[in-house]
Amino acid sequence: MNRYTVNDHNIISIGYDEIKNVLEIEFKLQAIHQYFNVSLDEFIALMKAPKKETHYFNFVYCQYLFDVV
Template identity: 50%
Template structure:
């Protein structure tokens, strides 16, 4: 999945696949998470949010099923 870099203290990049409604988030802890069945408006809200981390905690984490899919090389 193609992700776009974002300016954030905790989030490195964000990607979204509308066909599968999968949201992919790369975080600074060198991990990538995929969240499933995420509506497009939630993904759009994340990209527009002034704080990506706060948006994730308030609107995504603990609301959507997810899995850790990759760990970047250090």
């Protein structure tokens, strides 16, 4: 999965697999989380958000199951 570098306080990069509907977020704390069953619309909303960390906490963190890679 390709991740896109973002300019955010705690997030380094964000990627999305359209086939598997998996959102991948790389954090500055050297952790990578994969979130499952995330829609393409949610990925686009996250990428367009002016404050990605805020959007992540409000719309991704507690809404989707995830695993640490």
